Amino acid sequence: MKKLIAAINMSLDGVCDHTAMAPDGEVHQHYTDLLKEGSAILYGRITYQLMEDFWPNLVKNPSDNQALNDFAEAINEIPKIVFSHTLNHLEWENSSLAQKALHDEVLTLKQIADRDFFVGSPGLIISLMNLNLVDELQICVHPVVAGSGRLLFNNIQERNELKLVKTKIFSSGAIILYYEPINAPEL
Template identity: 35%
Template structure:
């Protein structure tokens, strides 16, 4: 069965609003390497609209620095699933839309052959975590306190604790700490 991998950037005080801290080459490189092990991305509407068409356009134009361009190329090659009740179509041939039966549809995707499945954002991953469908967590902790903003997992309701095992940690040149946890 394919793994479902959740990746997110957060501040030291738990804020996951990407506008509150800056990215760097090492962050793009980290997530590029993570996505190289995947062939499908699943996003909710908000995260999807942040990522598409921005990164596929960067992949075409190569308008950013070398590391961001490499991330864009990695991102652009992936198939995408948009989970939305309000969007009925998108202008992206690599994207399919799931409107309902989310849990069953994600289980079907996990059962298909292929590389890992990646997800990001807040609301959709929280629901997937509640259902026990997320297998790995890649948390990139930025060395900054922002004091306010959207918090990671603030509204998640777990039926019971989900125990995780730290399987890797890495300090990036920017001072970010990359933590990788797997479900036990």
């Protein structure tokens, strides 16, 4: 059975708004490598549309930043599964709308995926944590206090105990904390 890995950037004060931090080339390289190892990434409508508006354009018109260009290629290539009640058509290549409810879609992916898969939308991360379906959290904490913005863990329904299994420190001061749920229920 493959793992569902929640991977997200956040400020020191828990804000997960992409405008609150500026990942450098080293962080982008990390996420490029991660995406190349995965079978798919799950998005909600808001994050999908945010990404769809930026990354495909960078693939077509590369920047002077090679790490950013490499990430654009990786995120463009990985299959994207989008959960939305309002979208009925997706433009970004390698994107599809989820065919089942979140719980059922993830359980199916855990059984049939050939590699681990990811979730990168704050709302979906919380929904999946509330369903006890996240196998690993990879939280990249950036050395910035945003002061305001969307907090990642605002809507957790109950206490979640986690075990820190690894860390990765970047020269920018960002650090990825790798957590696994403790005593997650068997599905």
